[in-house]
Amino acid sequence: MLRLRFHGRGGQGAKIASRILGTAAFFEGYYAQDFPLYGAERRGAPISAFTRISKEPILERGIIAEPDSVFVLDETLLDDPHAHPLSGLKEHGIVFVNTARSAVELKDTYKISVQVITLDITKISLKMLGKPILSALAGGIAARIVNLGEDSLKKSIEKELSEIITEKEFLLKNKEASQYCFHAIKPIEIKIAKGIHKANPVITVPFETALISSPTIYTTGNTPLRKTGNWRVFKPVWNYDICTKCMVCVVRCPDACISVNEDGYPYTDYDNCKGCMICVEECPVKAIEGMREAHAW
Amino acid sequence: MIKEMLTGNAAAAWGVRLAEVDYVPAYPITPQTEIIEMLARWISNGDVDTKFVTLDSEHSMITAAGAASATGVRVFTATSSQGLLYGFEMLYTVAGWRVPLVMVNVSRALSSPITLEPDHNDILAARDAGFLQIHCETCQEVLDSVLIAYRLAEDERVLLPVLINMDGFHLSFTREPVEVPDREQVVRFLPPYRPKHAFFKASQPMAQGTAVIGGSGYSYFKYQMHFASMGALDVYREVSEEFGRLFGRSYNTTEGYMIDDAEYILIMTNSFSTLGKAAVKRAREKGVKAGLLRLRLLRPFPELGIKEAIRKAKAVAIVDQNISVGKGGILYSEISSVMYNEKERPLLLSFIGGLGGKTISSEEFEFIFDRMIEAVDTGVGKVPYLLYTEMEWKEMEKLKNVAGKGNKNYSNCRGETHNITEHGKE
Numbered sequence: 019m020l021r022l023r024f025h026g027r028g029g030q031g032a033k034i035a036s037r038i039l040g041t042a043a044f045f046e047g048y049y050a051q052d053f054p055l056y057g058a059e060r061r062g063a064p065i066s067a068f069t070r071i072s073k074e075p076i077l078e079r080g081i082i083a084e085p086d087s088v089f090v091l092d093e094t095l096l097d098d099p100h101a102h103p104l105s106g107l108k109e110h111g112i113v114f115v116n117t118a119r120s121a122v123e124l125k126d127t128y129k130i131s132v133q134v135i136t137l138d139i140t141k142i143s144l145k146m147l148g149k150p151i152l153s154a155l156a157g158g159i160a161a162r163i164v165n166l167g168e169d170s171l172k173k174s175i176e177k178e179l180s181e182i183i184t185e186k187e188f189l190l191k192n193k194e195a196s197q198y199c200f201h202a203i204k205p206i207e208i209k210i211a212k213g214i215h216k217a218n219p220v221i222t223v224p225f226e227t228a229l230i231s232s233p234t235i236y237t238t239g240n241t242p243l244r245k246t247g248n249w250r251v252f253k254p255v256w257n258y259d260i261c262t263k264c265m266v267c268v269v270r271c272p273d274a275c276i277s278v279n280e281d282g283y284p285y286t287d288y289d290n291c292k293g294c295m296i297c298v299e300e301c302p303v304k305a306i307e308g309m310r311e312a313h314a315w
Numbered sequence: 316m317i318k319e320m321l322t323g324n325a326a327a328a329w330g331v332r333l334a335e336v337d338y339v340p341a342y343p344i345t346p347q348t349e350i351i352e353m354l355a356r357w358i359s360n361g362d363v364d365t366k367f368v369t370l371d372s373e374h375s376m377i378t379a380a381g382a383a384s385a386t387g388v389r390v391f392t393a394t395s396s397q398g399l400l401y402g403f404e405m406l407y408t409v410a411g412w413r414v415p416l417v418m419v420n421v422s423r424a425l426s427s428p429i430t431l432e433p434d435h436n437d438i439l440a441a442r443d444a445g446f447l448q449i450h451c452e453t454c455q456e457v458l459d460s461v462l463i464a465y466r467l468a469e470d471e472r473v474l475l476p477v478l479i480n481m482d483g484f485h486l487s488f489t490r491e492p493v494e495v496p497d498r499e500q501v502v503r504f505l506p507p508y509r510p511k512h513a514f515f516k517a518s519q520p521m522a523q524g525t526a527v528i529g530g531s532g533y534s535y536f537k538y539q540m541h542f543a544s545m546g547a548l549d550v551y552r553e554v555s556e557e558f559g560r561l562f563g564r565s566y567n568t569t570e571g572y573m574i575d576d577a578e579y580i581l582i583m584t585n586s587f588s589t590l591g592k593a594a595v596k597r598a599r600e601k602g603v604k605a606g607l608l609r610l611r612l613l614r615p616f617p618e619l620g621i622k623e624a625i626r627k628a629k630a631v632a633i634v635d636q637n638i639s640v641g642k643g644g645i646l647y648s649e650i651s652s653v654m655y656n657e658k659e660r661p662l663l664l665s666f667i668g669g670l671g672g673k674t675i676s677s678e679e680f681e682f683i684f685d686r687m688i689e690a691v692d693t694g695v696g697k698v699p700y701l702l703y704t705e706m707e708w709k710e711m712e713k714l715k716n717v718a719g720k721g722n723k724n725y726s727n728c729r730g731e732t733h734n735i736t737e738h739g740k741e
């Protein structure tokens with residue numbers, strides 16, 4: 019059985035990518051199972067999704083702790099303490115990362131010992147779709163890496179995306195982008211290794227008084243400050259030459275990140291702006307531009 | 316018939332669509348909401364002809380479902396966890412009206428502490444209300460159970476509402492291949508609902524759900540509900556046989572896995588049974604004659620099926636994914652009561668695991684089999700074992716540290732100093 023894991027940010031398309039892969043495998047006659055995991059889901063927050071592909075009926079459920087391959091849709095996740103996309107990856111595992119950087123560079127920066135494959139699929143999606151929506155592209159890459167056929171991929175994209183994309187032309191572009199990515203990756207063979215299983219004995223749980231065992235937190239300030247600026251893959255940038263100070267962006271920012279400077283122009287708090295691009299969308303004179311950025315902090 | 320990848324929630328929605336339900340009262344709660352979203356989309360697209368109403372709470376929602384069912388239409392609704400408990404009063408009430416509505420519960424552990432992942436304290440809290448209960452392991456089973464549930468509930472020998480249970484996340488959001496039957500095939504199995512006992516019609520006045528004062532009336536009605544529920548076992552067998560003939564998939568009240576010659580049997584319910592089956596396979600590879608019995612019908616309780624399946628085993632481990640605080644596993648108690656008067660009976664061991672969606676690891680399953688084998692040697696089993704692993708404990712210790720309950724002194728809100736470890740040590 020192949021166990022595959024996708025890591026992305028809410029809204030990037032990791033869940034749909036896992037579904038595209040699941041459906042493509044199903045079309046090829048395999049037993050398949052896919053499953054996303056998100057807490058209180060928000061655009062930009064790290065999420066993961068899982069696909070199992072097997073010749074035998076699948077007697078597993080729930081998260082995949084020891085994947086054969088992981089697909090990372092945003093390089094910044096490699097450094098995110100809440101995502102740790104490489105955890106549990108098997109010895110001969112394969113890591114795909116969406117980045118403009120080379121595999122060698124990445125292996126060096128993040129000290130990755132297994133095989134790394136990189137491709138800047140955000141750039142491809144911007145070019146081919148006009149939007150950074152990565153589901154079809156990541157689905158194409160995953161299908162190639164796990165060795166599924168192009169026809170199953172095409173059928174799967176049609177099935178999965180026609181339910182959520184009503185515009186025919188956009189659907190077609192997604193298909194093309196996914197095939198482009200499929201062919202951009204050389205076929206590889208994933209060696210299925212045994213997981214490195216750490217002994218984890220069953221214990222007897224001791225009694226502890228309610229002082230300890232109630233869900234009460236005594237310490238103050240124990241929650242690490244999480245700056246949602248880290249979620250951003252696109253950054254809003256203002257052009258004051260065009261801005262009419264209409265204040266639309268200020269009221270529409272869902273996180274109240276936008277303030278007004280002394281001259282009456284809006285600016286955002288980049289530590290917390292999560293890059294949702296609502297302001298870009300809402301500005302009536304298009305004075306705000308979304309600029310791609312890749313950073314990890 | 317088409318086969319496609321569906322989540323448990325989507326499978327439930329498909330079941331409702333194929334059953335041509337007339338009325339859906341709704342109130343959202345994670346992880347059930349997707350069922351209602353799908354139905355709402357189909358209704359607004361005109362794919363299905365169903366009245367849809369959003370209510371202000373689960374209490375109102377179950378009331379509306381019961382009331383609509385009492386007018387003689389086919390009704391569906393769904394909830395989960397806190398929502399089920401919020402509507403609790405009305406579960407007993409509508410069951411007493413003897414109306415055959417179907418409700419899906421997507422299991423999610425109960426507060427507190429609040430969480431999102433499944434265990435079965437929510438659905439088992441409803442076990443005495445008069446609803447029949449079907450518990451599902453796969454997404455396919457969810458779809459099929461909706462169809463079976465209507466046939467069962469609407470049978471004149473039964474006329475009780477049905478709750479169908481699926482685990483949150485592990486089924487609700489998990490996609491697997493599901494066969495969606497054709498509408499023509501479904502109509503042959505599930506004809507339109509034509510009630511004779513509870514309906515509204517012009518010039519035919521009746522009073523439903525009337526009051527009784529005095530225990531004899533009350534007892535009469537309750538005993539009749541009990542008879543109807545117990546009788547539903549036979550009706551279920553008929554219905555599921557017919558379902559099997561038409562659709563090629565059959566579901567008994569219980570499901571045995573590698574059980575025929577099994578000496579050591581796990582008893583489980585719902586989606587974690589899949590993990591139990593994998594554990595049974597692994598145990599068999601090691602030479603242990605293991606098997607698994609999955610309970611599908613929880614109300615009525617399939618006593619006979621259980622007795623027959625486990626009578627000859629050496630030891631049986633009941634894995635309860637619930638905890639009756641102050642007693643232990645709910646199903647352990649129920650199964651013990653079934654076996655106590657039997658001459659031939661296995662040792663019964665009780666394990667609690669998978670609370671709040673905690674996984675049951677392969678080590679924990681091995682632990683269960685080891686305890687069964689050990690119990691057969693010694694003739695006694697401890698009750699209950701609370702499954703927990705060393706890694707989980709270490710993780711918990713870390714969290715306790717963060718919460719100020721670690722290896723150090725802390726002061727409480729009154730400024731008094733305590734040493735946590737002293738309290739914490741056994």
Ligand code: SF4
Pocket residue numbers: 254270271272273274275276286290291292293294295296297298
């Ligand atoms: S992208 Fe714009 S709207 Fe979104 S959080 Fe940042 S400033 Fe606010």
Ligand code: SF4
Pocket residue numbers: 256260261262263264265266267268284300301302303304305306
């Ligand atoms: S919405 Fe556009 S024009 Fe209006 S204040 Fe914001 S940037 Fe300026």
